Amino acid sequence: MNEPTEWQVKELWEWCGLNSKHEFVPIGFDGMKECKKCGEMYPNPVRSHCPYPGIDLNNLFKYAVPLLDRGEVQVYPGKVSYAIAQKGDKYCVHSHKDPALALFWAAREVLHE
Numbered sequence: 001m002n003e004p005t006e007w008q009v010k011e012l013w014e015w016c017g018l019n020s021k022h023e024f025v026p027i028g029f030d031g032m033k034e035c036k037k038c039g040e041m042y043p044n045p046v047r048s049h050c051p052y053p054g055i056d057l058n059n060l061f062k063y064a065v066p067l068l069d070r071g072e073v074q075v076y077p078g079k080v081s082y083a084i085a086q087k088g089d090k091y092c093v094h095s096h097k098d099p100a101l102a103l104f105w106a107a108r109e110v111l112h113e
């Protein structure tokens, strides 16, 4: 497994409780609103949905790791990195050159129903 598909990314973020709906909040007195998640403006958003966060270590540690009993990445620069994910009795070690993708696949494995 290498690059995740858009669908696999979307799936993981949804398991983490994220959705792609805009969350508009008023920013003035003229009815203008701004999505606090992506910055799109209402009433004329460019997209109909918020983009999901990208797969990087910051986002994974922010949204996915808190759901795990254990989530770790061992980074060996220039070599393959290892990610360890555990939830309950599910345990997965995944290796990948990109530490974020190692963690992505390990987290997917144990968060999957």
Ligand SMILES: [Zn+2]
Binding pocket: 021, 022, 023, 035, 036, 037, 038, 039, 040, 049, 050, 051
């Ligand atoms: Zn938005």
